[in-house]
Amino acid sequence: MVSKTYTGKAYHIECTGQALETAQKHTQDQDITLFGSCFCPFVQRVWTSFEYLQIPYKYYEVDPYKKPKDLLEVSPKGLVPGLKLNNFNPPTALNESTVILEYILDLAASSNGRSLLPPSTNPYARALVRLQSDHVNRSLVPAFYRYLQAQDEEAQINTGKEFHESIEKLVELLERTEREVVQTGGASGQGEKQALAIGLGLWVDGNEDLGLVDVMAGPWLYRAKSVLTYYRGFELPHGKKFETWLNKLFNHPDFKKTCSTEDLYVDSYERYAFNRPNTSQVANAVNSGRGLP
Ligand SMILES: N[C@@H](CCC(=O)N[C@@H](CS)C(=O)NCC(=O)O)C(=O)O
Missing domain, CATH: 3.40.30.10 (Glutaredoxin)
Known part of the structure; x- marks a missing residue:
């Protein structure tokens, strides 16, 4: 605590x-x-x-x-x-x-043909990536705010667990996608594996291109590292592959280009961390148990 x-x-x-x-x-x-x-x-x-x-x-x-x-x-x-x-x-x-x-x-x-998704010739891979994004929107993002706004110790412990579990669930979806698209996707050689991995984002070893889930989840994981660590003593899950992914994500040039310095986030989220009245529409929705705006 x-x-x-x-x-x-x-x-x-x-x-x-x-x-x-x-x-x-x-x-x-x-x-x-x-x-x-x-x-x-x-x-x-x-x-x-x-x-x-x-x-x-x-x-x-x-x-x-x-x-x-x-x-x-x-x-x-x-x-x-x-x-x-x-x-x-x-x-x-x-x-x-x-x-x-x-x-x-x-x-x-x-x-220009650039994309954050697997090619349209692989609809199943695209659907799995969208499942990951759906999880981010419906679970990870609301869990982040519930945790950040929780005030008493018991609530902080419970919501912290929920947020942690939500990240683990995302990891399961990332693993499933890699397994079903790349590992059991029928590729015989390394070149074919690389072709199947296109659009799956930074989770997959050897991929250096951003994918949909990287941009969907990255901003909250980044704030978890600065804001939740500062206000709640939160620790992101451990594990070699997860840590490698976060490292690739936080250091990706196009992600970094949109990052301010850590103090900006710590300052800006103090209102959330103390659940001040009328912090935002998101904060109000969390406090009243409604879906996010
Ligand atoms: N569902 C919206 C949520 C956007 C949102 O909540 N943005 C916040 C800033 S992080 C905002 O504009 N808040 C203003 C307010 O609460 O009145 C989206 O995905 O674009």
Whole structure:
């Protein structure tokens, strides 16, 4: 158990470190404007994917708790990420991180051929990857917030266990995918194995390309390492393969490009860690037992 005292830290409204450098490289008008916030993991999912898929975009930092009018125009609940699509006349918009992700995957497929998924000739492999992502959205992400917002010791122990179990379940899905697609996929040689592993992401030995689950889960695992360790004394699961995966993920150039410095996350999540009133729509949903917005 870690015992910390509430210090009234404010959430940050500007990126730091590598994320700041990336934001500064993306200030020119483009067909797509990404409305983002420096601390937000839902944004980091999409932002990393823009970088990896090499889709041109302008990064535009907003404070989603202030609900500026231009954000509400692209995202009805005033949540980030949002996209403004300037090449439509009049401009149009999209919100919801997973929908935005699918959208930019489609854009990449029809422009430069880059992808975060196995090829469409392997629908089963694509489905297994989507199962992993579904688990991240429905289990890992809510478990992260329940743990971070839990206040009494017993609740922290229980929610910490749940979060840990959710990560282990994700590992089982990663192992299943590798087993069913690569190991028992009928490949005879190393070259064929490599071909089958395309789009399965960094979990698979020898793969250096990001996959869907890497961008879907990475932002919360990264915050688990900084924020949950700081406020809850959390330890990520051990195991050689898991640690290798996290290491590859946290050091992948396109992931790192969207990371701010650790203090930004520790400061910005203090409100969650002390379950302050009206922290966010996510925090309110967790407190009232509703699904996340
Ligand atoms: N389901 C949304 C969730 C996005 C979300 O909750 N974003 C947070 C920042 S991390 C936000 O904009 N919060 C503003 C608020 O709570 O009013 C998605 O996947 O895009």
